[in-house]
Amino acid sequence: MSDIILNVQQLHKDYVGEVNYKALKGIDFQLKRNEFVSVMGPSGSGKTTFLNCISTIDRPTNGSMTINQKDPYELNDEDLAKFRRSELGFVFQDFNLVHTLTVEENILLPLTLDAVNGKEMTSRLAEVVRFLGIEDIMKKRTFEISGGQKQRVAIARAVIHEPSLLLADEPTGNLDSKAANSVMTLFQSIHETFQTSLLMVTHDPYVASFAERVIFMQDGMLYNEIQKGDHKQQFYQEIVDTLTFLGGGYHEL
Numbered sequence: 417m418s419d420i421i422l423n424v425q426q427l428h429k430d431y432v433g434e435v436n437y438k439a440l441k442g443i444d445f446q447l448k449r450n451e452f453v454s455v456m457g458p459s460g461s462g463k464t465t466f467l468n469c470i471s472t473i474d475r476p477t478n479g480s481m482t483i484n485q486k487d488p489y490e491l492n493d494e495d496l497a498k499f500r501r502s503e504l505g506f507v508f509q510d511f512n513l514v515h516t517l518t519v520e521e522n523i524l525l526p527l528t529l530d531a532v533n534g535k536e537m538t539s540r541l542a543e544v545v546r547f548l549g550i551e552d553i554m555k556k557r558t559f560e561i562s563g564g565q566k567q568r569v570a571i572a573r574a575v576i577h578e579p580s581l582l583l584a585d586e587p588t589g590n591l592d593s594k595a596a597n598s599v600m601t602l603f604q605s606i607h608e609t610f611q612t613s614l615l616m617v618t619h620d621p622y623v624a625s626f627a628e629r630v631i632f633m634q635d636g637m638l639y640n641e642i643q644k645g646d647h648k649q650q651f652y653q654e655i656v657d658t659l660t661f662l663g664g665g666y667h668e669l
């Protein structure tokens with residue numbers, strides 16, 4: 417088994433419209449199996465575009481990408497949908513829960529779509545719900561729970577099928593600092609307990625410092641990266657310093 421879970425080579429994305437825009441200009445990036453990496457950069461630098469190309473929400477204009485040694489862009493629509501469901505988990509800023517379903521039904525959705533048998537569903541649900549500490553809200557509707565709880569439910573749904581790669585776009589963007597901290601502690605323990613490979617976009621240096629490595633984008637390219645050493649505080653400071661240097665929307669720091 418290769419120790420590279422995600423291999424991106426010379427990824428380009430051009431948005432074609434009234435005004436054409438080169439959002440990604442040749443990104444080379446590798447995520448190791450079991451690695452946790454944060455993606456940062458000024459507003460408009462291409463972070464979400466990069467994540468959307470990896471998650472196959474958006475199609476790159478050029479370049480190559482493999483996830484777990486497979487190229488999702490070679491698949492037809494049906495196989496791509498299966499590939500997404502088996503290999504990838506997604507967590508978004510706005511939770512993306514289905515409001516007509518209960519919390520439990522939301523979490524089980526990926527297994528329902530894959531017609532997993534009832535016994536296995538029950539055991540996986542029990543494990544993930546216990547791990548995330550959301551046993552008490554299983555029968556509630558999504559409008560009856562807090563933002564922090566919503567994100568836990570979204571995380572449970574993203575990991576219940578044990579994806580090879582978990583992708584998160586601003587997962588704490590709609591949370592207060594206490595809920596954000598608790599969601600990040602959860603990501604960290606999912607990563608450590610289940611050896612989940614994790615790629616997360618965030619604009620928050622504290623949130624980013626939960627990762628083992630931070631990559632910085634600027635103007636559609638990779639600008640720099642920082643590896644976490646022994647001291648989280650020092651890592652955090654280096655992240656803040658790089659963002660300050662990059663400017664563009666990080667002046668509030």
Ligand SMILES: Nc1ncnc2c1ncn2[C@@H]1O[C@H](COP(=O)(O)OP(=O)(O)OP(=O)(O)O)[C@@H](O)[C@H]1O
Nearest residue numbers: 431433437439457458459460461462463464465466
């Ligand atoms: N569908 C689209 N059509 C045209 N241009 C787009 C489209 N989506 C994004 N862009 C442009 O591509 C660039 C990168 O956008 P992207 O959303 O990836 O940046 P970002 O780094 O995630 O920004 P932010 O931190 O503000 O979310 C921006 O200049 C944006 O205006």
